[in-house]
Amino acid sequence: MYNDLNARRQKVFSAIVIFALLLFGVRLFFFQVVDAAEINKESESSMLVNRSVKAVRGEILDSAGNVLASTVITWDVNIDPVNVGPVVLDIDGQKISFTKEQTAEKLAGILRISTESILEKMTGEGRYANLKKSVSASTYNTIRELDIPWVYFDARQSRHYSYGAVAGNLIGFVGSDGSALAGLERTMNSCLAGSDGRESYVQGADLIKIPSSIQTLVPVKDGGDVVLTINADLQYAAQQEMAATVRRLKADWASAIVIEVKTGRILAAAEAPSVDPNRPGAVAERNRHSRIFQTAFEPGSILKPIAAATAVDVGKATPTTQVVAPDRLRMPWGQYINDSENHAPEKLTLTGVLKNSSNTGLVQIAGKVDSATRYDYMRKFGMGEKTGVNFEGESSGILTDYKGWDRMTDKVVMFGQGVSLTPIQTAMIYQAIANKGVRLSPVLVEGCQEKNNLVKTAVPAPVRVISENTSVQTMDMLEKVVELGPIGKTARIYGYRVGGKTGTAQIAEGSGYGRLHAVSFVGIAPVEDPQFVVAVTAYKSRTVSNSLGATPGFVKVMKQVLRTYKVPPSTTKSKKLPTEWK
Amino acid sequence: MSISRAIPLVRPIAPRRHLRPVESLPRPKAVRQARVSVITQSRISVAKRIVYGLIAIWILNLIVSAFCNTAIYSISSLKDQTKELATKTQILQQQVDSLRSPQNLANSAKSLGMVVNANSVFLKISTGKVLGAAIPASASDSGVVSANLIANAALISKSNPTNTSSTKMNIPVTEKTNQSVKKSNSGYTEVVLPSSGIPASPTH
Known part of the structure; x- marks a missing residue:
């Protein structure tokens, strides 16, 4: 009897246990199978982190690998x-x-x-x-x-920017949000920026990232490095000199460009005032860009070698072509062309015209070449178009079609009025003269480097502007400017043969010209084997109103260039060319 | 019933013999119990093995999990250390950048009264000819290094060329220096090369 009761209790208990197990089983089935996806999702949402992985912006390096801009x-x-x-x-x-x-x-x-x-x-x-x-x-x-x-x-x-304002006007800067705002930071943004990635991972309760859970959803691609042709030490020396020039001349600004003649590489593009990209707000907005590429102005007499070279190249003149140059030349229609100083009529050769920077002499000789041809040469020298350096906001300068020139413009363009050029365009004209008559595009960016693979910047094809013979003759004439010219003499460098040209340009203000000038000197050294062009400009000089304001800066920068690149002194002498005749 | 009925008159044909499977003979109860016992023991043994296996797997899982957790925290800790070291590296790198910046070097050169010699002289190895004039640099030739004029907000460290302690180079100086060389009292650091030769540059 007792055993029966016990057996029945056991059966009931077993039934309850089995029922409970069944209930658990069913619930478990729902957890594991039916609602599994939803539960998993809920669980993951509390632990799974899905985040963007920021790409590291690339560096900007000078030609020697010095880091000018980096990401920290x-x-x-x-x-x-x-x-x-x-x-x-x-x-x-x-x-x-x-x-x-x-x-x-x-x-x-x-x-x-x-x-x-x-x-x-x-x-x-x-x-x-x-x-x-x-x-x-x-x-x-x-x-x-x-x-x-x-x-x-x-x-x-x-x-x-560890070098501060060294090449600051070229490098540009980024905003507080990291967006590229100016200069090469902006122009080369496609190389520098890279692309952000995305990853997900499971995070523990104490915010620990579970290593095995990391999943790369979109791979991050860090930015490449931009390699410049600039030599940072030379750039610094040139900027120092330009800052001193601005102080000395009380000028608005000054610039110095150093070009490697045979490659077109820009070794220095110095400006003062300059911007420190670490703190761009510390200087006025007008000083935050690169005037070398973006500011065009009438170049003045610095353009005379173009007219002279054109006349020689088309066979209308030689370095010894003679002319009588008065200080004032009356045009057939009654207007006058003046030289910068009063003087008695001078019997000059074309070389002497350049040496004395005579407007009247040049107009008589180079004026023998028709307007269309002169215009064509000016175009070939790169006037009126961008240089191909691919710098943001680069100005193409102004060169109107010769058909639109009035009678006076037709004459004054020969000595650098009625046209405008950027400092880099001016420097590249001299590069063409020095490079056996072949103009190259200036190169500022060597290329974009990604994982030690340098993708070189595409460069436009060279342009033959004048013949090699004309180039040599023009160089000989430019050497006489430095050897014998009243102002040109101040650009001499002991031990080296130097050629160059002075420029004192009036600055357009309103409908006429203002009182202040843009004073320039562009020089080439060494003449026997031209390697470097240095172009110095001081804008709105207030203490010196001619190229005497620019030649000291030229000499110091060119000396630094020759020293930096270990150019030995010249061993040959200049060609004998008459500058006057009797 | 007579015996004759019991014995058939015709001798029956003997059944044809053929092979047939051996039928299991009924076993005695003791044998059956023994058999059941063996099977049960065998099953228990398998079950035990499974249970032990599961326990072993569970323990292994615990151990692996513990190791993983430790490793995760180690990784996390190492990452924190990496970040700290990266921060320190960044601070040091910025100090180095400052010290090697042209602005700092120009100011240091200026404070030392250094002058630039613009008259380089070259020796042509093939002919032995000297190119250029060896003219000493002079301050009158406007060769004095000008103080820095170029802004640099990143200049956080500056050289102090007159302070010997700050410019002391970390190169082992042996006692056995050349005593015939007169020691300078100008504040410049004297660099003595170790006997093993010129130390490799620490820069890259």
Whole structure:
């Protein structure tokens, strides 16, 4: 009887257990099979992190590999106002209590901002207030070591320009959000920027990233490096000289360009005032761009060698062609062309015309060439079109079609009026003369380097402008300018054969010309084997109104170039060419 | 019933013999129990092995999981260290960049009264001919290095050429230096090469 009862109880108990197991089984089935996807999704959403991986912006390097622009990590310093309160700080191993106000004062000292502004941000109900953006690594470390519990940091990528304003006008700068705003930073953005990636990973409760869970959704591609043709040391020396020139002449600005004759590579493109890309806001907006590529103005007498070379190339003149050059030449229609100074009529050769920079003499000789031909040569010398250097906002200068020239413009274009050129266009005209008559495109960017693979910048084809013979004859004439010219003599460099041309251009203001001038000197050395062109311009010089303002800068920069590239002194002498006749 | 009925008159034909499977003979109860016991023991053994296996797998899983967790935290810690070191590297790199910047070098050269010699002289090896005039540099030839005029907000460290301690180079100086060379008191760092030769440049 007892056994029966026990057996029945066992059966009931078994039934209950089996029923319960069945219930669990069914529920488990729902968890594991029916609702599995939804549960998984819910679970993953709380642990899975899906985030963008920022590409590292590439560097900008000079020709020797010196880093002019790089990407560094900077930190935004933030506070959590709700939790702001007194803290105990470890100062030199001693635990010291700081009130809220004292902490604010300490932070203000490190961040170099006012204590009041910090205190103001501390009083709030929010969880975020930014004290300062993009602080350096050392500042970040100093604050982090204080271990203030309500201070936290957000890391971000920033640009760092270790050479400061050296080549600053070329390099340009980026905005606080990392967007390229000016210069090569902007022009070469496609090389520098790279492309952001995307990854997902599972994060533990304590925000630890589970390594095995990392999945790359979109691979990140870091930016490439831009390699320049610029020599940073030479650039610095040229900028120093231009800064001194601006001071000496009280000029608006000054520029110096160094071109390698046989390659067209720009070794230096110096400007003053210059912009420090670390702090572009520190200079006026007008000084943040590159005038060398973007500012065109009437070049003046610096253009005379074009007219002379054209006349020689078409066979209308030689370096010894004779002319009588008065200080004032009456045109058939009644207007006058003047020389810069009053003088008695001079019996000059074409070489002498360039040496004395005589407008009247040049107009008589080069005027034998018809307008269409002269215009054609000016185009071939690169006037009226961009150089092909591919610098953002480059100006093409102004060269109107000869058919639109009036009678006076037809004459004055020969000595650099009625047209406008950028400093780089002027420098490349002399490059063509020095390079046996072949004009090259200036090269500023050697290429884009990705993983040690340099993709060279495409360069437009060379242009034959004048014959090699004309080139040599023009060089001989330019050498006489430096050897014998009243101002040209100040551009001599001991031990080297130098050729060049002075330029004192009036500056257009309104419908006429202003009182101040753009003074220039463009020189080539060594003449027997031309290797470098140096073009110096000072705009609106206030203390010296002719090229005497530019030649000292030219001499210093050219000397630095010859020293840098170890060019030995000349061993030959200049050709004997008469500059006058009787 | 007589015996004759019991014995058939015609001798029956003997059944044809053929092979047939051996039928299991009924076993005695003891044998059957023994058999069941063996099977049960065998099954228990398999079950035990499975259970042990599962336990072993579970323990292994625990161990691997523990190692993984430790490794994850180690990785995380190492990553933090990497970040810290990267920050320190960045600070040092920026100091180096500052010190080697042309602005700093120009100021240092200026403070030392250095002059630029614009008159380079070249020796032509093939002929032995000297090109150029060896004229000493002079301050009057406007060769004095001008102070820096180019802005650089990234200049966080500056050289102090007159401070010997800040310019001391980290090159081992042996006691056995050439005593015949008069020691300079100008504040410049004296560099003595180790006997093993010229040390490799630490820069790249």
